[in-house]
Amino acid sequence: xxxxxxxxxxxxxxxxxxxxxxxxxxxxxxxxxxxxxxxxxxxxxxxxxxxxxxxxxxxxxxxxxxxxxxxxxxxxxxxxxxxxxxxxxxxxxxxxxxxxxxxxxxxxxxxxxxxxxxxxxxxxxxxxxxxxxxxxxxxxxxxxxxxxxxxxxxxxxxxxxxxxxxxxxxxxxxxxxxxxxxxxxxxxxxxxxxxxxxxxxxxxxxxxxxxxxxxxxxxxxxxxxxxxxxxxxxxxxxxxxxxxxxxxxxxxxxxxxxxxxxxxxxxxxxxxxxxxxxxxxxxxxxxxxxxxxxxxxxxxxxxxxxxxxxxxxxxxxxxxxxxxxxxxxxxxxxxxxxxxxxxxxxxxxxxxxxxxxxxxxxxxxxxxxxxxxxxxxxxxxxxxxxxxxxxxxxxxxxxxxxxxxxxxxxxxxxxxxxxxxxxxxxxxxxxxxxxxxxxxxxxxxxxxxxxxxxxxxxxxxxxxxxxxxxxxxxxxxxxxxxxxxxxxxxxxxxxxxxxxxxxxxxxxxxxxxxxxxxxxx
Amino acid sequence: xxxxxxxxxxxxxxxxxxxxxxxxxxxxxxxxxxxxxxxxxxxxxxxxxxxxxxxxxxxxxxxxxxxxxxxxxxxxxxxxxxxxxxxxxxxxxxxxxxxxxxxxxxxxxxxxxxxxxxxxxxxxxxxxxxxxxxxxxxxxxxxxxxxxxxxxxxxxxxxxxxxxxxxxxxxxxxxxxxxxxxxxxxxxxxxxxxxxxxxxxxxxxxxxxxxxxxxxxxxxxxxxxxxxxxxxxxxxxxxxxxxxxxxxxxxxxxxxxx
Numbered sequence: 217x218x219x220x221x222x223x224x225x226x227x228x229x230x231x232x233x234x235x236x237x238x239x240x241x242x243x244x245x246x247x248x249x250x251x252x253x254x255x256x257x258x259x260x261x262x263x264x265x266x267x268x269x270x271x272x273x274x275x276x277x278x279x280x281x282x283x284x285x286x287x288x289x290x291x292x293x294x295x296x297x298x299x300x301x302x303x304x305x306x307x308x309x310x311x312x313x314x315x316x317x318x319x320x321x322x323x324x325x326x327x328x329x330x331x332x333x334x335x336x337x338x339x340x341x342x343x344x345x346x347x348x349x350x351x352x353x354x355x356x357x358x359x360x361x362x363x364x365x366x367x368x369x370x371x372x373x374x375x376x377x378x379x380x381x382x383x384x385x386x387x388x389x390x391x392x393x394x395x396x397x398x399x400x401x402x403x404x405x406x407x408x409x410x411x412x413x414x415x416x417x418x419x420x421x422x423x424x425x426x427x428x429x430x431x432x433x434x435x436x437x438x439x440x441x442x443x444x445x446x447x448x449x450x451x452x453x454x455x456x457x458x459x460x461x462x463x464x465x466x467x468x469x470x471x472x473x474x475x476x477x478x479x480x481x482x483x484x485x486x487x488x489x490x491x492x493x494x495x496x497x498x499x500x501x502x503x504x505x506x507x508x509x510x511x512x513x514x515x516x517x518x519x520x521x522x523x524x525x526x527x528x529x530x531x532x533x534x535x536x537x538x539x540x541x542x543x544x545x546x547x548x549x550x551x552x553x554x555x556x557x558x559x560x561x562x563x564x565x566x567x568x569x570x571x572x573x574x575x576x577x578x579x580x581x582x583x584x585x586x587x588x589x590x591x592x593x594x595x596x597x598x599x600x601x602x603x604x605x606x607x608x609x610x611x612x613x614x615x616x617x618x619x620x621x622x623x624x625x626x627x628x629x630x631x632x633x634x635x636x637x638x639x640x641x642x643x644x645x646x647x648x649x650x651x652x653x654x655x656x657x658x659x660x661x662x663x664x665x666x667x668x669x670x671x672x673x674x675x676x677x678x679x680x681x682x683x684x685x686x687x688x689x690x691x692x693x694x695x696x697x698x699x700x701x702x703x704x705x706x707x708x709x710x711x712x713x714x715x716x717x718x719x720x721x722x723x724x725x726x727x728x729x730x731x732x733x734x735x736x737x
Numbered sequence: 738x739x740x741x742x743x744x745x746x747x748x749x750x751x752x753x754x755x756x757x758x759x760x761x762x763x764x765x766x767x768x769x770x771x772x773x774x775x776x777x778x779x780x781x782x783x784x785x786x787x788x789x790x791x792x793x794x795x796x797x798x799x800x801x802x803x804x805x806x807x808x809x810x811x812x813x814x815x816x817x818x819x820x821x822x823x824x825x826x827x828x829x830x831x832x833x834x835x836x837x838x839x840x841x842x843x844x845x846x847x848x849x850x851x852x853x854x855x856x857x858x859x860x861x862x863x864x865x866x867x868x869x870x871x872x873x874x875x876x877x878x879x880x881x882x883x884x885x886x887x888x889x890x891x892x893x894x895x896x897x898x899x900x901x902x903x904x905x906x907x908x909x910x911x912x913x914x915x916x917x918x919x920x921x922x923x924x925x926x927x928x929x930x931x932x933x934x935x936x937x938x939x940x941x942x943x944x945x946x947x948x949x950x951x952x953x954x955x956x957x958x959x960x961x962x963x964x965x966x967x968x969x970x971x972x973x974x975x976x977x978x979x980x981x982x983x984x985x986x987x988x989x990x991x992x993x994x995x
Contacts, residue, residue, distance in 0.1 A: 581852045584851050584852055584853075584854045585848070585851050585852060587862075588846065588850075588851035588858065588862070589837075589841060589844045589846055589851065589862075589865075590847075590848050590851045591851070592830075592834055592837055592838050592841070593838070593841060595827065595829075595830055595834070595838075596827050596830070596838040596841075599827035599828060599829060599830060600825060600827060602789070602809075602825075603821075603825045603827070604827075604838070605808070605809045605810050606787060606789070606809045606810070606813055606819065607810075607813060607838050607839055607841055607842075607901070607905075608810045608813035608814045608841050608842030608905060609810055609838070609841050610808075610810050611810070617848060621848070
């Protein structure tokens with residue numbers, strides 16, 4: 217009993233502190249707005265939706281309550297005790313905070329000087345637009361009642377075996393579906409795989425038709441990140457070279473496209489397609505140039521040098537010194553679009569198709585590369601560089617090639633990006649791009665094509681969907697990365713290889729070295 | 738004619754000469770052994786031959802041509818393979834992939850072939866895979882091709898390492914304690930296996946070994962190293978009778994284990 221209360225209070229404390237942070241960052245406001253919109257309740261205050269806030273608090277306390285019984289879910293009394301202790305602690309902490317904030321606000325203490333999110337309006341929002349006492353009481357009530365409710369729900373879920381029942385039902389349904397004639401005919405059909413691909417292709421082909429201008433643009437951005445992710449995947453995932461300056465090649469692709477197709481600052485005005493090829497070639501060449509000095513570096517040193525390289529390129533394109541050639545801080549404007557078979561490509565939709573084409577080609581190429589002599593050489597290098605060399609692999613050559621290949625894909629992405637935006641400037645090529653691409657690899661799953669696509673959707677697509685959260689994207693990023701590293705170090709959709717690598721020890725618990733002796737012994 | 742030859746090879750680490758003026762000659766198609774107490778410089782000599790360490794003095798000849806100054810990959814391409822004392826497979830690659838990496842110098846397709854998936858590349862891959870399967874069978878790992886190297890049992894890892902070393906059709910293979918960690922039965926199997934390599938594939942064998950039964954059982958000629966210096970050479974019979982060897986190696990070894 218004592219232990220239960222102790223445990224419960226500790227959990228309550230953790231949740232309480234996290235919620236305080238959410239409030240102080242002002243994240244509650246935006247989340248409440250989204251929730252409010254979701255349940256269709258009009259906002260009455262200017263800063264946020266009080267009904268949404270109540271729902272948000274209720275969800276949080278339900279969650280906390282359900283977590284509280286994780287120690288022993290099958291015993292009603294212990295579930296209740298831990299539920300009460302958790303919700304009491306959270307309710308006390310949050311009400312105390314709101315009481316304090318509300319009181320300070322009522323005696324006209326300006327908290328904005330210290331906490332930017334706490335102005336008069338947001339304080340009244342935290343009180344649901346009501347009096348101090350009423351607001352605090354409502355908060356307390358919500359956390360207390362829903363916390364206990366959460367604990368009881370999880371007790372019910374556990375004792376009635378709801379989870380198992382659902383799983384069982386799902387299995388039965390799946391078996392039934394697989395047993396049905398239609399499914400059998402489909403699965404056993406020799407061309408089933410190709411029909412599947414065909415359907416997928418059709419979906420990809422039709423989706424842009426149904427998306428609006430804005431969404432086509434947003435998906436285009438996601439697509440460009442998929443391109444870069446696939447490229448970086450070769451460098452980091454396959455060859456094991458940690459490259460933090462990946463944005464440099466993106467910038468080179470974008471600027472090649474910008475400078476060679478526009479009348480100013482360099483009056484060449486070549487066509488889109490030859491320049492697209494040139495962008496890829498230049499980026500690959502830059503990859504080799506970067507590769508030469510860092511060839512003998514490994515791990516951390518390599519990461520730092522490449523980081524510096526990315527910054528050099530950014531500073532260079534920003535600088536006044538290069539402004540006559542590169543456009544300086546203003547960047548390059550009025551980049552003209554391409555035309556294909558007499559059709560001019562200028563709308564967001566047609567660019568999305570172009571990007572999708574690029575992605576499909578890239579997937580094809582990387583797949584071929586991965587399963588070839590070259591891909592194996594890269595993997596061997598990642599596993600053990602010394603032995604790889606002793607296997608007759610020219611490690612210097614293959615390292616340069618990994619850099620060049622990865623850079624080529626980034627160059628393609630950059631060129632498409634610049635052409636689509638009809639503009640490119642230093643602001644497009646910050647360190648954040650490199651970090652984004654690396655993060656999407658980690659979140660999605662290193663070495664896996666579907667993983668890269670999912671990662672790009674999560675990191676570039678989600679912020680577009682949750683536009684209101686834009687401000688907190690970095691916060692969410694960081695949180696997500698830490699969470700992923702702890703819960704799923706292999707990523708959302710990992711390559712089977714990597715999953716086995718990371719979970720190999722969980723198999724039989726015996727390291728292979730101890731399983732001595734061959735079969736003949 | 739000797740296929741591999743060292744002439745006065747010396748390797749120093751600071752003031753210590755790990756390998757000191759060592760001259761050996763390995764005739765083609767033979768099984769030769771290098772023995773010596775721990776720290777005698779046997780593996781260092783291997784590392785010099787395979788280009789891991791640059792040697793400080795002397796010359797190393799493979800088929801009459803000098804190996805000095807060549808990088809490890811160039812030396813491997815000439816037809817010298819090796820295995821390692823502490824197994825060094827690519828742990829997160831499958832057994833068959835390990836062998837295919839070993840076949841790297843033998844294969845010709847470049848990155849352009851790979852990207853374009855040319856018929857030439859596909860044919861080569863198919864052939865390479867077939868040969869890798871054969872090698873896998875040859876070392877007794879049939880059906881284990883898709884397992885990760887790190888998940889194989891110890892003995893199987895040793896044999897996989899050997900299959901990998903064989904994949905590039907070497908002319909000579911340098912084995913570093915091939916029977917380390919094996920029981921007497923397994924050692925006998927390994928001995929037969931090594932003899933097979935020479936008899937069936939015609940590969941010259943140089944081995945470092947501590948197990949005297951193995952050394953005396955299969956090698957035709959033995960070099961003895963101590964403190965980096967060559968202290969004796971001869972047939973197994975001569976070495977067993979050599980007083981200097983008995984004193985500095987066998988004697989001390991016996992004392993150490995007693």
